[in-house]
Amino acid sequence: MNFQLFPPQAATTAQESDWLFWSLTATSFLICVLIFVPLGWFAIKYRRGRKVNRDLRDFPSWKLEVVWTTIPLILMMGLFAWSAEVFFRMESPPPGAIEINVVGKQWMWKLQHAEGAREINELHIPRGEAVKLTMTSQDVIHDFFIPAFRMKQDVVPGRYTSEWFIPTKTGRYHIFCAQYCGTSHAAMIGWVYVMEPQDYQRWLSQGSPEPMAAQGEALFHSLGCSGCHGVSSKIHAPPLEGIYGHLVPLETKEFVVADDQYIRDCILQTKPALVAGYQKLMPSFKGHISEGEIMELIAYVKSIANTTPPEGFTK
Amino acid sequence: MSHTVVSLKTYIATFVSLMVLLIITVVVAYVDLGELNLAAAMAIAVLKAVLIILFFMHIRYGRKLTWVFAGAGFFWLAIMLIFVMCDYATRH
Amino acid sequence: MPEPDAAHAHQFESFEQQRDADTTGMWTFLATEVLFFGGLIVCYTFGRFSFPAAFEAASHHLYVGYGGPNTAILLCSSFTMALAVRSAQLGRRKALVGFLIATVLFGIGFLVVKGFEYHTDYVERLVPKWHFHWDGPDAGHAELFFWLYFVLTGLHAVHVTIGVVLLSVVACLGWKGKITAENHMTAEISGLYWHFVDIVWVFLFPLLYLIGHR
Amino acid sequence: MSHEPENYLTEHSVRSWLLTTDHKRIGILYLLSIVVYFAIAAAAAAMMRLQLLQPNNDLVLPETYNKLFTLHGVLMVWFFLIPSIPAVLGNFVIPMMIGARDVAFPKLNLLSWYLFNIGGSCALYAVICGGVDTGWTFYTPYSTTYANGHVVTMIMGVFIAGFASILTGLNFIITIHKMRAPGMTWFRLPLFIWSLYSTSIILVLATPVLAITLLAIAVERLWGVGIFDPNLGGDPVLFQHMFWFYSHPAVYIMILPGMGVVSELITCFSRKRIFGYHFVAFSSLAIAIVGFLVWGHHMFVSSQSVYAGMVFSILSFIVAVPSAIKVFNWTATLYKGSISYDTPMLYAFGFIGLFTIGGLTGLFLAAIAVDVHLHDTYFVVAHFHYIMVGGMVLSFMGGLHYWWPKISGRLYPEMMGRVAAAVTFIGFNLTFFPQFLLGYLGQPRRYHAYPPEFQVFHVLSTAGASILGVGYLMPLIYFLWSLKWGKRASDNPWQATGLEWQTTSPPLRENFEEIPIVTKEPYDYRPEDDPEHEPQAQPQHA
Ligand code: HEA
Ligand code: HEA
Ligand code: CUA
Numbered sequence A: 001m002n003f004q005l006f007p008p009q010a011a012t013t014a015q016e017s018d019w020l021f022w023s024l025t026a027t028s029f030l031i032c033v034l035i036f037v038p039l040g041w042f043a044i045k046y047r048r049g050r051k052v053n054r055d056l057r058d059f060p061s062w063k064l065e066v067v068w069t070t071i072p073l074i075l076m077m078g079l080f081a082w083s084a085e086v087f088f089r090m091e092s093p094p095p096g097a098i099e100i101n102v103v104g105k106q107w108m109w110k111l112q113h114a115e116g117a118r119e120i121n122e123l124h125i126p127r128g129e130a131v132k133l134t135m136t137s138q139d140v141i142h143d144f145f146i147p148a149f150r151m152k153q154d155v156v157p158g159r160y161t162s163e164w165f166i167p168t169k170t171g172r173y174h175i176f177c178a179q180y181c182g183t184s185h186a187a188m189i190g191w192v193y194v195m196e197p198q199d200y201q202r203w204l205s206q207g208s209p210e211p212m213a214a215q216g217e218a219l220f221h222s223l224g225c226s227g228c229h230g231v232s233s234k235i236h237a238p239p240l241e242g243i244y245g246h247l248v249p250l251e252t253k254e255f256v257v258a259d260d261q262y263i264r265d266c267i268l269q270t271k272p273a274l275v276a277g278y279q280k281l282m283p284s285f286k287g288h289i290s291e292g293e294i295m296e297l298i299a300y301v302k303s304i305a306n307t308t309p310p311e312g313f314t315k
Numbered sequence B: 001m002s003h004t005v006v007s008l009k010t011y012i013a014t015f016v017s018l019m020v021l022l023i024i025t026v027v028v029a030y031v032d033l034g035e036l037n038l039a040a041a042m043a044i045a046v047l048k049a050v051l052i053i054l055f056f057m058h059i060r061y062g063r064k065l066t067w068v069f070a071g072a073g074f075f076w077l078a079i080m081l082i083f084v085m086c087d088y089a090t091r092h
Numbered sequence C: 001m002p003e004p005d006a007a008h009a010h011q012f013e014s015f016e017q018q019r020d021a022d023t024t025g026m027w028t029f030l031a032t033e034v035l036f037f038g039g040l041i042v043c044y045t046f047g048r049f050s051f052p053a054a055f056e057a058a059s060h061h062l063y064v065g066y067g068g069p070n071t072a073i074l075l076c077s078s079f080t081m082a083l084a085v086r087s088a089q090l091g092r093r094k095a096l097v098g099f100l101i102a103t104v105l106f107g108i109g110f111l112v113v114k115g116f117e118y119h120t121d122y123v124e125r126l127v128p129k130w131h132f133h134w135d136g137p138d139a140g141h142a143e144l145f146f147w148l149y150f151v152l153t154g155l156h157a158v159h160v161t162i163g164v165v166l167l168s169v170v171a172c173l174g175w176k177g178k179i180t181a182e183n184h185m186t187a188e189i190s191g192l193y194w195h196f197v198d199i200v201w202v203f204l205f206p207l208l209y210l211i212g213h214r
Numbered sequence D: 001m002s003h004e005p006e007n008y009l010t011e012h013s014v015r016s017w018l019l020t021t022d023h024k025r026i027g028i029l030y031l032l033s034i035v036v037y038f039a040i041a042a043a044a045a046a047m048m049r050l051q052l053l054q055p056n057n058d059l060v061l062p063e064t065y066n067k068l069f070t071l072h073g074v075l076m077v078w079f080f081l082i083p084s085i086p087a088v089l090g091n092f093v094i095p096m097m098i099g100a101r102d103v104a105f106p107k108l109n110l111l112s113w114y115l116f117n118i119g120g121s122c123a124l125y126a127v128i129c130g131g132v133d134t135g136w137t138f139y140t141p142y143s144t145t146y147a148n149g150h151v152v153t154m155i156m157g158v159f160i161a162g163f164a165s166i167l168t169g170l171n172f173i174i175t176i177h178k179m180r181a182p183g184m185t186w187f188r189l190p191l192f193i194w195s196l197y198s199t200s201i202i203l204v205l206a207t208p209v210l211a212i213t214l215l216a217i218a219v220e221r222l223w224g225v226g227i228f229d230p231n232l233g234g235d236p237v238l239f240q241h242m243f244w245f246y247s248h249p250a251v252y253i254m255i256l257p258g259m260g261v262v263s264e265l266i267t268c269f270s271r272k273r274i275f276g277y278h279f280v281a282f283s284s285l286a287i288a289i290v291g292f293l294v295w296g297h298h299m300f301v302s303s304q305s306v307y308a309g310m311v312f313s314i315l316s317f318i319v320a321v322p323s324a325i326k327v328f329n330w331t332a333t334l335y336k337g338s339i340s341y342d343t344p345m346l347y348a349f350g351f352i353g354l355f356t357i358g359g360l361t362g363l364f365l366a367a368i369a370v371d372v373h374l375h376d377t378y379f380v381v382a383h384f385h386y387i388m389v390g391g392m393v394l395s396f397m398g399g400l401h402y403w404w405p406k407i408s409g410r411l412y413p414e415m416m417g418r419v420a421a422a423v424t425f426i427g428f429n430l431t432f433f434p435q436f437l438l439g440y441l442g443q444p445r446r447y448h449a450y451p452p453e454f455q456v457f458h459v460l461s462t463a464g465a466s467i468l469g470v471g472y473l474m475p476l477i478y479f480l481w482s483l484k485w486g487k488r489a490s491d492n493p494w495q496a497t498g499l500e501w502q503t504t505s506p507p508l509r510e511n512f513e514e515i516p517i518v519t520k521e522p523y524d525y526r527p528e529d530d531p532e533h534e535p536q537a538q539p540q541h542a
């Protein structure tokens, strides 16, 4: 039986989170002392039958009330500010992070690196580099939890959520599903392998997989997207070159940013309104396409974000 | 609770105002005011509700306590609406 | 132990106290009702905010020709209800019963109109899941609108039905002379309930029927 | 019992109990019901703890484990803890404390008990038919689309029990407003009344939202249309908002009454006026109101917006202030008191200690960045057991011991009481303290199996649970024993000031021969010359 008292600390977030955690512990300990010591002292000193001075006149009660209302309040605002600051950073991934897609389903994790490598219930990442996970679920809500990184985020169906971290120590760490998701919730676990960057590169190129965008491009043709969105198409459909990350005008005179969620909503036809100037021609691919394939298509659309539509397109 | 008997006139006035407001709200709905349509519709609905509560339900003649009780439900509903919608409005 | 006299229940000291307790109790109950419907209103607001186009388009399929007159009917019923309470306060037995019956009839009228409307909705294939067809974009969210429409109006109709039964009972009591100028709490309290049901509709009408016409 | 003066227990027929509208009898009926639900839920806890003895134990199937914690959570929350102090002790003592003959609506009170048990039967029926495995939180889309079992039946049970809660809350609010004896002004109310008044506000304003939310789930599950399922265009996070809009305030339903009891106990057993009466009274109201604004702290990692998360985080810190005020005032009350260590007081001490720890760990969870790590781990489990078991259950036990002489007319065996309190305290800490460490290590909740390195803490926890179980069983036995063999209680065995102690033990059918007239504030104890005290009221014709 091996025994651990504290979890390993293997990411920058873990350090920040722990600082806060232990400061909270210290504060709490102090508060406990401040309360329990007088409590115990009074309890003993003023126990019944003991002859002590019980005269209570001139007790500055309201001053005390003010003191023990404001001091905790100030203390708590401090703790809040600190934790909010840390949280804000936890929620803002740096640009240029390694992108990995995660699909949760009852009861396994399917992951795919932008470079194309796929894994199940395992995550290989390099030490010292920022990694960003884009996650969705195929069925119920799950939660991708890595205790060694002090990091978790719900994985919600119908939506992309993300988490990011910079691993600091090589090794093998737990992945848990931390949102109850049914019978084998406890079996929806896995391992993160933090590797030296060069080992990671070697690992990535094993079996030389195609990058996600390339796989997405293949899908773009095989699913028939190119039949409408391609240059030679006779159907009046918008070109997808250069839309990713830009504003798209809708028929409701509003604009939306073409992000992952938007493209997903287009493919499944759950988006709120048509693109301005186009008809409702695009079929819904709901049920004909998996979450992983949608992510590949998105990777493709993203990969052509900096290109312009070929000649012949009128937008 | 007071047992004030409210005069017929008050009741009739209230009723007539309610009917007029009903007509206004329908008419306004067919005029394009952009975002204001919703605001107008809700403002009129609130006005109607207030009239009913004040006169038909005798709050106007009741005690402060009854005011509080009548207001509490709506106040808490507002809390729920505002906080939930703040979440949706500030996503991304 | 003092024998409780007939006028007020044993736990109270006076009739005045009982009357106060009853009315305040009713108001408290109505506060719970506000939040009961309120939960659905939050769902509605979420939908309206997130999928405005679909909701407006869907709302367009409801007939103001049903909803408008029905609002008028309920407002009339509130008016007669208020007059019924007034008659009770003044001890006018016949007027009380008359106004109560009028209120009940308005209530039934509302339900009948609602019934026809539901039928129309069915014919036009607007019933989510069982009988639904949608041509415009975003059928899923339009279906959500109709889901909310049926749940909200359905719950409201249940409340109207309860009110109709309640007021019929009160009318009987009034007829038997159980409601007097001194003791008109039953009428007053059922009146509060009825007005509340009316208020709910006052909000439902614009939210459901009037958002898609511009 | 013919030689005894007639009291509320005199009549014996089953009919007289089942059709009673006497608030005291309804309190007892509630007591009997919740003991049954508690026993079932505790048995489920025992099974869970045994399963967790080993990392990959196969004592129960995974499905069964999931059904066990759902059963445990649902019964403990809605069928034990929420009605515990309010519906049992509150029903029993509120009218007496404020000098009334009964609650404002005795028939609704009885109806509430029936609804409660119909709801409970529904829930148990769902369990007998095969159980429900959603967890007490019923998260969508799992509960609406994927879960096995009789979710709708279970939901209906909770739905119906919700109406029982609403009726109780409504009754208390009106009773406290309208039924006070002459002279019983707001600031002469015992603090127990203030806390239950605040609790009732929550019961009345939050429960309807739970009801409608559950109804929406039922509709969605039965007919596959709804607003919470992303596949149907809805949003599961909306469900979480609506659920927690109820359920966070509901956790204050599960602590405010306990705080009220402790305020009574601390003053009585230190024979001192409460320190800072107004602060303690208003902090209850503050908790009830601000408590409505923090629900999103259960959703920090649910994908709600970052800004919403921050707002909910800061409000969660703020809501701790009124709790802090209470703890400090209780401590100050002891100063220069004349403290005795009867069983109720031991429980009150236990409450203060464990509630403080539970509350402070709540602040860890409210610190949004730390919650990212701790959310849905055993840290949360430990947090809420510290408050709910260490806080509320201990104060319920304290209150039950305190009022037992009044309720039954008998004294419980004092020595046994003290031993049981100590056993409970020790067992409790052994059960739940290791869970904080487990949670920090990363052990997620709702896991029937876990990595071997967590085992030590789980074994400690199970060992603690068996001690804790003994701590619960002892009072059960000696309370029953005392009904027949206990010493007869005098009218006021604790020399307390409250009005409930100025009638006979057990009380008369309508509580008082004559409605008392209240002449002073509560808690006029005299520590200098104990056990002197001034009762709160004079009889009318004294
Ligand atoms: C009776 C029940 C009860 C009570 C009273 C509380 C009280 C509090 N709770 Fe708790 N909580 C639960 C029951 C309760 N909770 C339950 C059941 C869950 C899990 C639900 C589930 O998912 O199944 C939960 C979960 C929960 C979470 C979500 C965790 C997660 O899932 O990620 C959070 C996060 O903020 C939280 C915070 C708090 C806070 C800040 C308080 C505060 O009110 C505490 C205030 C008290 C104190 C702070 C102590 C006394 C004060 C002092 C001694 C003064 C000195 C203090 C300072 C100077 C700071 N609770
Ligand atoms: C009022 C509230 C209340 C109370 C009193 C308790 C009491 C207890 N709870 Fe409960 N608990 C909850 C409310 C409560 N719980 C809630 C809301 C959840 C969340 C559910 C969810 O996730 O949906 C939860 C979840 C929960 C879990 C987490 C399950 C999981 O996530 O996998 C655990 C695990 O240890 C646990 C343990 C206990 C124990 C040991 C007790 C003890 O106090 C019980 C002690 C009693 C006995 C042990 C039985 C009698 C004793 C014997 C018969 C002697 C023999 C016993 C042994 C040999 C063990 N509870
Ligand atoms: Cu997936 Cu739990």
Ligand SMILES: [Cu+2]
Pocket (backbone or CB within 6 Å): D247, D248, D251, D294, D295, D297, D298
């Ligand atoms: Cu909470």
